[in-house]
Amino acid sequence: MPTTGFRARRTGRARDGADGGTPGRAPEVLVLLCSVAAAAATVAQPYVLGRTLDLLLRGDGAAGRWLALSATLLLGELLLDSLTSLFTGRCTAAWTASIRSRAFDGLLRAVPERARPFTPGDVGTRLTLNAADAGGAPAARAALAASVITPAGALAALAVVDVWVAVCVLAGLPALALVLRAFARDTGASVAAYQDTQSEIASRLLEAMEGTATITAAGTGARERARVLEPLTRLAGLGRHMWVLHGRALARSGVLVPLLTLAATAVGGLRLASGALSVGELLAVFRYAQLTAGIGGAASLLGAVVRGREARNRTRALAGMPAQVHGTRRLPPDGRGDLELCGVRVVRDGRQVLRADGVRVPGGSTAAVVGRSGAGKSLLAAVAGRLADPDEGHVLLDGVRLDRLTREALRTEVAYAFERPVLGEGTVAEAVATGARRVSPEQVREACRAAGADSFVRLLPDGYDTPLTAAPLSGGEYQRLGLARAFAHAGRLLVLDDATSSLDTATEHEVDRALRRSVRPGTRLVVAHRPSVAARADLVIWLEEGEVRAVAPHRELWDLPGYRAVFASEGTEAAAPRPTTARRSEPEGTRS
């Protein structure tokens, strides 16, 4: 997108880091200046042409000069129109790029939880169609302002040439203004609904594409197609309605404009007959009446401005999302990664979904987070590394509250791996090296070895330099690359949220051993479904319905039927509980 030529102006919010630069008013002003100059040339032309005609009819020698002036005006108008098009394109490109970047930045900076309601399809629509419509609005606004100048100038010129014809045209203008006002009012609501519906279709389509395998397996293709296209009827209705509004405005102004021109010509003809006007002045009067009535043509520009305004509201919803605020503290240099959750409470949709108080994981140890589906494991993992902020309470890493840490300290010291990592489209090496820490090629390979990825990466066509898009990887292999990235960037806290779910038990065990041996020492928080993982951890955080039921070693908890039931469907033999030192019943007292 060509954004050169307009220096980005940084706004107050931009300096706060919450907003990007904007192209400022310069591009709009250039469009306005060119449009105004073109309008001035347009307004001058009928007068000069009329005067030329009169001089030619009289056989006056000055006619040649006026003819040349007329030709110059014509050429000037052509040139100015071309410049207006050029600056309009640049203004639109610069604003679109700026609006899109700010929306994108807003999305990236937002508290992750706040961004969740925006589906990928909705975000895609906002960043593409809506950003382009919003980017076109400043130039359209300038052109709209200039489009008023031509009729206003023509009316003024008309008054100079003949005041009676001007009065006649003026009498018809309120009707045109009413047509435009009604158009702007009616079209606004339709445009907003149209854009929402577009985004709804995009969201449904993306969902369907992500779930292709499920849809094919279930044989629900036809139903899914109907679901995706269901809003299409509404979209078509809204589109038709907008065309009707547009057509109605054009038709009304289309009737009014010739009527006005006709009336002005009739009055001008009478004035010619009475000797008050010359032939050349009648020509000028006719053209000025046309130009004045041409205000009806502003309907298209008005439509673009309204569309841009509604689209801007949609991109602002992304740009204006509350950003995650970071503090200024750093971690003590000698900390080992002590993690503590104090009075943490997370509420979603008015329901408490996580409560964790006094949960402590000593630095350097591994804690498995276990619980039934929906118990709050991922939420606890997210809160522990500040991917989500608790509604109450706080999390301490080496005694410092996570929300008081600098962004840099937080992201270099806390690494995550997920069940379904998103690694981009670069090469394998780039995918693993990308992150807050600077990682050397040797460290990339070491991390891949630890994650059990090195063997299959070396078999790829270009090894570590193979682009991910050209690497035919299985789910488990892709997951291991995600693990490798987390290992390469591991700091004091490493959170693995279901990050080994696609690995077989033997590979998982190997990865676990390599993790202890080759990855930087630190605290590990591992969301686990398998008892074997819990058994290898130093302690287990057992969650039940969003509450911490116990924090204790696996071998102590294993005696509790409720705890064993968490793994009931996971092949409990793998747990092979070691002898317990003390048998416990299931009271809350198991919390350390």
Ligand SMILES: Nc1ncnc2c1ncn2[C@@H]1O[C@H](COP(=O)(O)OP(=O)(O)OP(=O)(O)O)[C@@H](O)[C@H]1O
């Ligand atoms: N943004 C949200 N809005 C509403 N509810 C949410 C949100 N995030 C999580 N929840 C709810 O919080 C609860 C815990 O979710 P979480 O994803 O932590 O469960 P989990 O133990 O990781 O489950 P699973 O093992 O199935 O992944 C669930 O009931 C979930 O519906």
